[in-house]
Amino acid sequence: MITVTAEQMRNIDKYAIEKIGIPSIVLMENAKNAMINYIPLDGYEKYIIVAGVGNNGGDALAMARDLILEEKETYIYIAGNLEKASKDFKINYNILKNIGGNIIVLENKDDLLKLKENLGEDSIVIDGIFGTGLNSGIRGIIFEIIDLLNSSNAFIFSIDIPSGLDADTGAIHGTSVNADLVVTLGLMKKGLLNYEGEVMVEKIGIPKQAVEAVLG
Ligand SMILES: NC(=O)C1=CN([C@@H]2O[C@H](COP(=O)(O)OP(=O)(O)OC[C@H]3O[C@@H](n4cnc5c(N)ncnc54)[C@H](O)[C@@H]3O)[C@@H](O)[C@H]2O)[C@@H](O)CC1
Numbered sequence: 547m548i549t550v551t552a553e554q555m556r557n558i559d560k561y562a563i564e565k566i567g568i569p570s571i572v573l574m575e576n577a578k579n580a581m582i583n584y585i586p587l588d589g590y591e592k593y594i595i596v597a598g599v600g601n602n603g604g605d606a607l608a609m610a611r612d613l614i615l616e617e618k619e620t621y622i623y624i625a626g627n628l629e630k631a632s633k634d635f636k637i638n639y640n641i642l643k644n645i646g647g648n649i650i651v652l653e654n655k656d657d658l659l660k661l662k663e664n665l666g667e668d669s670i671v672i673d674g675i676f677g678t679g680l681n682s683g684i685r686g687i688i689f690e691i692i693d694l695l696n697s698s699n700a701f702i703f704s705i706d707i708p709s710g711l712d713a714d715t716g717a718i719h720g721t722s723v724n725a726d727l728v729v730t731l732g733l734m735k736k737g738l739l740n741y742e743g744e745v746m747v748e749k750i751g752i753p754k755q756a757v758e759a760v761l762g
């Protein structure tokens with residue numbers, strides 16, 4: 547099985563987008579279509595999306611869209627500064643606003659209580675806080691959010707990488723999400739090889755030419 551670092555995955559994505567011409571939003575929608583099949587539409591009362599403002603969060607918002615279309619009780623929490631949001635995050639954020647998505651930006655202790663009250667064993671959490679773009683130790687309110695998730699009884703699904711885990715080494719940067727299930731996108735990440743939770747790899751439509759161009 548091919549395993550990659552975060553930088554290699556980013557470069558493979560980049561090649562697919564810039565050299566082969568697959569729009570990044572298409573890769574994001576492919577990622578969502580692959581991951582949504584792992585989310586049971588029965589058996590949970592509440593569907594809790596926790597999204598960062600990068601493309602990992604964009605994936606999570608796309609999943610939230612499908613859950614809303616399925617008439618699921620969906621709560622969307624943003625962990626980050628919307629002014630720093632990525633292009634593809636904004637596309638999915640805008641769609642959710644237009645279909646009446648219930649979105650809360652987590653900025654203070656009161657907001658954290660709104661998250662906490664929805665975390666129980668009848669909830670499933672989709673962790674889209676950070677993926678391969680984690681670039682420093684987790685601190686502040688995001689640290690507290692991850693603590694809340696980990697201390698709940700909710701089932702936790704992580705997009706691409708459990709947020710806080712180093713995609714290359716598996717090291718924990720401050721804190722990390724204890725995911726029950728991780729679906730990693732495109733290729734297996736080196737940092738997930740010894741992960742204690744369940745890890746699945748899903749294709750997102752990246753041609754082999756992009757992989758060969760980067761990995762040789
Ligand atoms: N490139 C693409 O087209 C695709 C990317 N994909 C998704 O995109 C992810 C990578 O997206 P990004 O590169 O936007 O990065 P991430 O979404 O992983 O996170 C980056 C965001 O978090 C912030 N951040 C990083 N470390 C932080 C810290 N310690 N504290 C607070 N904020 C921090 C960054 O400033 C940035 O806003 C992948 O993990 C995957 O889920 C997939 O959608 C597949 C397609």
Ligand SMILES: [K+]
Nearest residue numbers: 676705707709
């Ligand atoms: K994640």
